[in-house]
Amino acid sequence: MQFLRAILLRLATTAVTLFGAALIVFVVVRVVPGNPIAMMLPPNATEDDVARLRALYGLDKSIMEQFVIWLGGVVQGDFGTSISLRRPVAELVLGRLPATLELSILALILAVALGGAMALLGTRWRGRRTEAAVDVANGVGMSVPDFLWGLLLILLFGVLWPLFHISGRVSPQLDLPFSTNFYLFESLLRLRFDITADLLAHMFMPSVALALPLAAIIGQLLKQSLKETMGLDYVTLARTKGYGETRVILREALRNAVLPTLTLVGVQFTFLIGGTVIIERLFSYEGLGNMAIDAVINRDLPLIQGIVIVFAALFTAVNLVVDLTYAALNPRLRHA
Amino acid sequence: MRDGRGQIRRRAGLRLWLSGGWLALVLFGAVFAPWVAPQDPLMQDLFTSRLPPFWMEGAEPGYWLGTDNLGRDVLSRILHGARIALIVAVSAGAATCLIGATLGLIAGYFRGMADIVISRLVDIWMAFPPVLFAILLIAVLGTGLTSIIVAIVVIDWTRFARVVRAEAMNQGAMDYVASAQVAGYSRLRTMLVEILPNVLPTIGALLTLEMGISVIVEAILSFVNLSIPTDDPTWGGMIAEGRQAIHQSWWVLVFPLVTLFLTVLSFSQLGEGLKDRFDPVLR
Numbered sequence: 001m002q003f004l005r006a007i008l009l010r011l012a013t014t015a016v017t018l019f020g021a022a023l024i025v026f027v028v029v030r031v032v033p034g035n036p037i038a039m040m041l042p043p044n045a046t047e048d049d050v051a052r053l054r055a056l057y058g059l060d061k062s063i064m065e066q067f068v069i070w071l072g073g074v075v076q077g078d079f080g081t082s083i084s085l086r087r088p089v090a091e092l093v094l095g096r097l098p099a100t101l102e103l104s105i106l107a108l109i110l111a112v113a114l115g116g117a118m119a120l121l122g123t124r125w126r127g128r129r130t131e132a133a134v135d136v137a138n139g140v141g142m143s144v145p146d147f148l149w150g151l152l153l154i155l156l157f158g159v160l161w162p163l164f165h166i167s168g169r170v171s172p173q174l175d176l177p178f179s180t181n182f183y184l185f186e187s188l189l190r191l192r193f194d195i196t197a198d199l200l201a202h203m204f205m206p207s208v209a210l211a212l213p214l215a216a217i218i219g220q221l222l223k224q225s226l227k228e229t230m231g232l233d234y235v236t237l238a239r240t241k242g243y244g245e246t247r248v249i250l251r252e253a254l255r256n257a258v259l260p261t262l263t264l265v266g267v268q269f270t271f272l273i274g275g276t277v278i279i280e281r282l283f284s285y286e287g288l289g290n291m292a293i294d295a296v297i298n299r300d301l302p303l304i305q306g307i308v309i310v311f312a313a314l315f316t317a318v319n320l321v322v323d324l325t326y327a328a329l330n331p332r333l334r335h336a
Numbered sequence: 337m338r339d340g341r342g343q344i345r346r347r348a349g350l351r352l353w354l355s356g357g358w359l360a361l362v363l364f365g366a367v368f369a370p371w372v373a374p375q376d377p378l379m380q381d382l383f384t385s386r387l388p389p390f391w392m393e394g395a396e397p398g399y400w401l402g403t404d405n406l407g408r409d410v411l412s413r414i415l416h417g418a419r420i421a422l423i424v425a426v427s428a429g430a431a432t433c434l435i436g437a438t439l440g441l442i443a444g445y446f447r448g449m450a451d452i453v454i455s456r457l458v459d460i461w462m463a464f465p466p467v468l469f470a471i472l473l474i475a476v477l478g479t480g481l482t483s484i485i486v487a488i489v490v491i492d493w494t495r496f497a498r499v500v501r502a503e504a505m506n507q508g509a510m511d512y513v514a515s516a517q518v519a520g521y522s523r524l525r526t527m528l529v530e531i532l533p534n535v536l537p538t539i540g541a542l543l544t545l546e547m548g549i550s551v552i553v554e555a556i557l558s559f560v561n562l563s564i565p566t567d568d569p570t571w572g573g574m575i576a577e578g579r580q581a582i583h584q585s586w587w588v589l590v591f592p593l594v595t596l597f598l599t600v601l602s603f604s605q606l607g608e609g610l611k612d613r614f615d616p617v618l619r
Binding site for chain 2: 017031143278311
């Protein structure tokens with residue numbers, strides 16, 4: 001019962017957060033200087049044309065009125081029409097979202113794998129050179145943001161040793177037999193591994209750039225809690241049973257050490273998704289973030305709003321899922 | 337493990353020296369740029385365009401790190417670019433710290449209504465992708481140095497608020513705070529005289545970290561061409577130009593990138609090092 005109430009409370013705060021985010025974006029976007037309507041019309045347009053177009057996009061009403069109308073639409077899945085691309089915002093955003101999701105999830109998988117490996121290495125050979133090396137690598141990984149990693153990777157694998165593509169999502173000459181925009185996922189389902197390889201050659205650098213800072217954080221925190229767990233009685237008991245050190249870490253300690261890392265990964269994953277904005281720009285990857293920057297440059301108010309709200313919904317959803325998973329995994333919280 | 341403490345101390349010392357040394361060098365370059373820069377950073381000369389750095393064939397003396405495709409000296413531009421980088425780092429870092437830490441301290445120590453409002457605001461802020469938020473703010477405020485600083489403060493105050501709030505909550509539950517209350521200190525005085533000094537090491541580490549982040553944010557904004565509207569060289573602007581010419585003249589990208597990399601790394605390592613040195617628990 002208490003568990004249920006906690007979930008309901010959590011859902012209510014999520015709704016408040018989303019509403020606040022929507023309101024702030026709406027107001028900020030409307031004080032943007034530069035008239036998007038003027039940019040759409042030919043130079044010889046009359047005052048009447050401008051007024052008509054403003055009315056068409058609802059820009060002649062007060063900000064609060066516009067907000068209520070927009071919110072009413074959003075609840076029904078109508079995000080308005082993009083001013084620069086003249087297509088429904090919902091359609092544009094949904095078209096790009098899969099690209100960003102695939103990139104973020106690939107980066108998350110890389111980060112967990114790399115960070116987990118670092119933590120296990122550092123724990124297995126703790127107090128030795130290996131652990132010191134892991135510490136230094138984690139320190140550097142954490143202090144350097146994704147944008148810089150992206151540039152360094154471009155130098156390394158784009159110029160010095162050109163192994164991967166430095167721009168785009170997929171080679172344009174490829175014929176894509178897909179019915180959704182989840183190219184990577186669908187290429188795997190349809191067993192078109194040639195396309196998978198091409199996609200991965202494009203996604204490698206952006207996803208590694210996004211993954212490195214998170215991998216370092218996971219590596220450090222997981223190593224810390226693994227080392228604490230290794231000192232507990234039940235681990236010593238496992239050792240006295242004659243289990244090897246590696247097996248003790250993997251089979252006994254890991255399960256208990258992973259919980260604090262999980263919460264952190266949730267928050268950090270939202271930072272990673274936020275990082276896609278500039279990383280997509282850097283690698284000309286056709287995702288949501290890249291479109292967002294164009295939308296700001298073009299003063300495309302409905303599109304900016306739509307994209308920001310989708311990001312905000314994504315972030316709050318990730319946090320919600322992490323909280324619920326944590327509650328489900330942690331018996332102390334479940335029965336509290 | 338026997339000499340564990342000594343080992344840690346020594347490493348922290350080396351880290352402090354290396355990061356502090358690099359930042360001192362950048363500061364020196366920024367302050368004395370007009371005197372130490374070998375060339376005018378804005379001077380274009382098509383006869384000296386795309387000169388390679390000094391160790392390569394075809395290099396010209398006086399252009400140590402080569403020139404870009406307009407013939408501007410890379411080293412001189414990096415030195416002058418350090419000015420904007422450091423101005424942004426110091427002013428945005430300090431302002432963000434002041435606002436974020438104050439709100440965090442109030443929320444964490446006074447709790448109640450103030451905490452609810454501030455925490456809810458932090459939640460809302462965390463729902464925005466920071467880079468997108470920054471670009472949006474620059475679109476609203478217009479380009480320019482002040483806009484960049486304001487944008488950084490508006491985006492990043494939550495980093496201080498979150499951490500300082502948690503820390504102030506921890507400190508507020510301790511016995512020494514209760515004794516200060518018993519001794520008749522007002523709540524405000526307790527916060528400033530008892531809590532604040534104990535939160536300072538954390539704030540200090542966050543401050544240097546934030547300075548590094550500010551440099552990056554400026555570089556990112558320059559990269560999408562939304563930083564400062566003048567011709568003044570910035571590291572991010574150089575990187576954006578270098579990215580375009582990467583196959584013809586890699587040095588235009590590499591040198592500003594390495595400078596930015598070392599500066600950001602130094603800021604965060606300096607913070608960690610100082611925290612280790614001044615944290616009474618570790619000492």
